[in-house]
Amino acid sequence: MSEERSRPVDPQADDAERAAESALRPSTLGEFQGQPRVSEQLGLVLAAARNRGAVADHVLLSGPPGLGKTTLAMIIAAEMSAPLRISSGPAIQHAGDLAAILSGLGEGEVLFLDEIHRMSRPAEEMLYLAMEDFRVDVVVGKGPGATAIPIDIPHFTLVGATTRAGLLPGPLRDRFGFTAQLDFYDDTALRRILMRSATQLGVRLSTEAAAEIARRSRGTPRITNRLLRRVRDYAQVKADGTVSLALARDALDLFEVDDRGLDRLDRGVLEAVCARFGGGPVGLSTLAISVGEETDTVEEVAEPFLVRQGFLMRTPRGRVATPAAWRHLGLTAPVGAPGSGDDLFS
Numbered sequence: 001m002s003e004e005r006s007r008p009v010d011p012q013a014d015d016a017e018r019a020a021e022s023a024l025r026p027s028t029l030g031e032f033q034g035q036p037r038v039s040e041q042l043g044l045v046l047a048a049a050r051n052r053g054a055v056a057d058h059v060l061l062s063g064p065p066g067l068g069k070t071t072l073a074m075i076i077a078a079e080m081s082a083p084l085r086i087s088s089g090p091a092i093q094h095a096g097d098l099a100a101i102l103s104g105l106g107e108g109e110v111l112f113l114d115e116i117h118r119m120s121r122p123a124e125e126m127l128y129l130a131m132e133d134f135r136v137d138v139v140v141g142k143g144p145g146a147t148a149i150p151i152d153i154p155h156f157t158l159v160g161a162t163t164r165a166g167l168l169p170g171p172l173r174d175r176f177g178f179t180a181q182l183d184f185y186d187d188t189a190l191r192r193i194l195m196r197s198a199t200q201l202g203v204r205l206s207t208e209a210a211a212e213i214a215r216r217s218r219g220t221p222r223i224t225n226r227l228l229r230r231v232r233d234y235a236q237v238k239a240d241g242t243v244s245l246a247l248a249r250d251a252l253d254l255f256e257v258d259d260r261g262l263d264r265l266d267r268g269v270l271e272a273v274c275a276r277f278g279g280g281p282v283g284l285s286t287l288a289i290s291v292g293e294e295t296d297t298v299e300e301v302a303e304p305f306l307v308r309q310g311f312l313m314r315t316p317r318g319r320v321a322t323p324a325a326w327r328h329l330g331l332t333a334p335v336g337a338p339g340s341g342d343d344l345f346s
């Protein structure tokens, strides 16, 4: 398990966690919380396909990890009463891998390709034809004598998922009939997810405790459910299993997730910028050394959330703490420092 993977606020999951998650997945669009626009649009697309007796258009789901792409793929298959096949871009390195998957599909099935942006180029080109004409060209032979034999494949719905829609080549993006960009969830949606998951797990959760866990979940259902499991563990060991507000706070404090969802790494980065570098600007590599982490970890794991929360700015001269960062740490910015009120923020 990597260092980041052991963070309670890591938006990614390993296989063991995915298995634990499967019990908590909503199975219908009605149960899927949040993302109201995506839900409504997708509901319409699927209902229209059902009414026509046709397979649904190909769907592209994009957004950060843990926001529900896999869950939506499962819901699409369930709503279309179709079996779901699951594969991923990294598993398809040769066009032949994809040809095998496609020719093994049944009529109307849903194929979920996670991390579709990581598929190999030849496989991607095969997918264009498959998506458009439900056909694959299998190349037989080599060199000048090679011939492409067209093979019809069943009509299917491709659900592609990517964390980086911008990395998808235009021709692939254009072949999806419906594209949904998933956004971070608001606290109301996360609270609803929590109340449902708590019922599923047999945890008695007060509404105040749910609000507290939601607030610390970084807008990500995966983190919400993980924090709930840890709070549940704490409640089972330290109390009678009932989760009150005070108990939720104690549990989350123990796991070092603060009241805005920052963990030890995030706070370490902010504290370094403020306390050691006077609020910045400080260069990425200096910052990484001062918190004892790799630059990649600081840049890819901690910073995106800190920037999104308005605690940190990336400037051409380096990282700079905002007034909100000083306030969050309970520190006062020295006069003249970024974030002190008499500088660029004032």
Ligand SMILES: Nc1ncnc2c1ncn2[C@@H]1O[C@H](COP(=O)(O)OP(=O)(O)OP(=O)(O)O)[C@@H](O)[C@H]1O
Pocket: 011, 012, 013, 021, 022, 024, 025, 026, 031, 032, 033, 034, 064, 065, 066, 067, 068, 069, 070, 071, 072, 114, 193, 221, 222, 225
């Ligand atoms: N809208 C939602 N309502 C209820 N639960 C949700 C919702 N979205 C996600 N979840 C829960 O969050 C967890 C993670 O969701 P999911 O695996 O679908 O995310 P993902 O976007 O596919 O992540 P990754 O990109 O890492 O594959 C699951 O346990 C799922 O049940």
